[in-house]
Amino acid sequence: MLKEKILNKTAVVGVIGLGYVGLPLAVEKAKAGFTVIGFDIQKKRVDMVNKGENYIGDVVTEDLQDLLKKGKIFATNDFDKLKDCDVATICVPTPLDKFKQPDLTYVVNTAKDIAKRLHREMLVVLESTTYPGTTEEVVLPILESTGLKCEEDFYLAFSPERVDPGNLVYKTKNTPKVVGGVGKKSTEVARMLYESVLEAPVFVVSSPKEAEMSKILENTFRIVNIALINEMAIVAEKMGIKIWEVIEAASTKPFGFMPFYPGPGVGGHCIPIDPFYLTYKAREYDYHTRLIELAGEINDYMPQYVVQRAMQLLNERKKCLNGAKVLMMGIAYKGDIDDVRESPALKVLEHLEKNKANVLVVDPYVEKFTFMGEERKTEKLTQELCKDADIVIITTAHKKRIDYKMVVENSQLIFDTKNILKTFGFFGENIVVL
Incomplete structure (x- = not known):
């Protein structure tokens, strides 16, 4: 029955968590x-979506408004409406606590919310x-505590x-998807769902564990290689070698x-966090x-290193x-977006202020x-701010909304990390690169 609903697009899809993952996914499913x-x-969030x-940033406002007019999407904080859903997709945060231990509170609470409304021929997908x-x-025992059995009653x-x-090429719709179900039936239903939504291949793995591990591997690959190049940069600076030229070569x-x-x-919601789920x-x-x-x-040392270099330059x-x-x-943790989650710039700011520096922050994408x-507010970039600064530290690679020509012409010293x-x-005697 659920396969048929997916094929003819009559299935009602619930997306739990309307953040950077959930809202783009909800919009693509509605489209x-x-x-x-x-x-x-x-x-x-609920009120904003419904308006x-x-x-x-990755959602086109006109798409959202058009889908609302057509009645294909709406938001709510009434979880009883999960009873009306044939599919429930979990897109909630999975942070680390201060000891870098996984905090599954949101996942557990969401699974319990779904369990209260779980019904036969329902698909639950954890993203x-x-x-x-x-x-x-974690999720399966909570759902089966209802008496319903996975692969028999639900998927x-x-x-x-x-x-x-901020990726201009790969969005939710055209990024390949990995799917691993608890059994063959769950895998097949989930595969059908994503193939009916995405314009990208769906790669099926043996079980949820392989799918979970694939995401950890992707981001562990990145955190290790970023750490390698950060260490190379530290060593290269001590040896008087230009690391950016080395990378280019x-x-x-x-x-x-x-x-x-x-x-x-x-920074961000993945690289500083995901690998430590595997460590745990x-x-x-x-x-x-x-x-x-x-x-x-x-990588955690780099903000401190940046401040030490700034101190040396001064x-x-x-x-x-x-x-x-x-x-x-x-x-922001990344160029041309407004996301400050886990941003290393926050740590740079913390170390600067611990050393009694008077810091002003400019970011055209982040107002506060x-x-x-x-709560802190950012400043509007002006010639006066640049001229008045003893040092300008570039901590985010924004390519838009910043007049770098003006910054270079009016700054005494620029440390471009x-x-x-x-x-x-732009090159000049007043520019120093990490």
């Missing part, structure tokens, strides 16, 4: 012809990144999200090399993931960081942000 109900505990007010085993060891699968905020090799770039650290799970098997933890240590000009006027350009429990100025062809 594919399904009726979609978006669930979120934040009333503000057609988009808050996610939130987590450690291998979560779908079968359960894991399909990792692959959202890359190495990139000419047509095989056996993939360029990664140094910076003030790693590996302990259950008496294995210590040394490489992952070392990579985390190196000292060379007979200035002290204590009391210096510092203009930080960028608080939370720092040390308080992202090498963004070279992208625009």
Whole structure:
């Protein structure tokens, strides 16, 4: 029955969690012809969606408004409406606590909410990144506590999200999808669902564990290689070697090399978090993931290293960081987006202020942000701010909305941790690159 509903697009799809993963997925499912109900505990998000007010960069506002007019999508915080859904997709946060231990509170609570409304011929898909085993060891028992049996009464699968905020080429619709079901029936139903929505291949794996591990592997690959190039950058600076030139030279090799770039650290909802889910799970098997933890240590050190370099640069000009006027350009974790989650720029700011620097933050994408429990506002970039600063530190590689020519012409000293100025062809004695 569910297969038929998916094929003729009469299935009602619920998407739980309307953030960077959930809202784009909800919109794409609605565009594919399904009726979609978006669930979120934040009333503000629910109200914005229902008014057609988009808050996610990867969603086209006109698409959302058109789908609302057609009645193909709406949002609610009334989880009883899950009873009306044939599919429930879980897209909730999976953060780490202060000890870098997985916090599955949102996943567990969502699974319990679904269990209260679970019915026969219902598909549940977990998309939130987590450690291998979560779908079968955490979500499945909660759902089967209802008396309904997976593969007999309902279906359960894991399909990792692959959202890359700000990516102009790959969006939800054209990014290949990985699917692993608890059994053959669950896998087949989940595969059919995603094939009916996406314009990309759906790769089927043996079980949810392989699907869960695939996402961990993707981001572990990145955190390790970023840590490698960050360490290379530190060593190269000590040896008087230009690391960006080294990377450019190495990139000419047509095989056996993939360029990664140094910076003030790693941020976002994936790279600083996901690998440590595997670290946690590996302990259950008496294995210590040394490489992952070392990579985390190196990347976590980079904000402090940036501030130490800034201190050194000021000292060379007979200035002290204590009391210096510092203009930080960028608080988002990535260029041309407004996302500050886990941003290394926040750590740079923390280290600067611990050293008694007077810091102003400029970010054309972020009007305000939370720092040390308080709301902070960003400044509007002006010539006066640049001229008045003892040092300008570029911490985010925004390619738009910033007049770098004006910054270069009016700043005494620029410490470019992202090498963004070279992208625009700016060089000068007042520019120092990480």
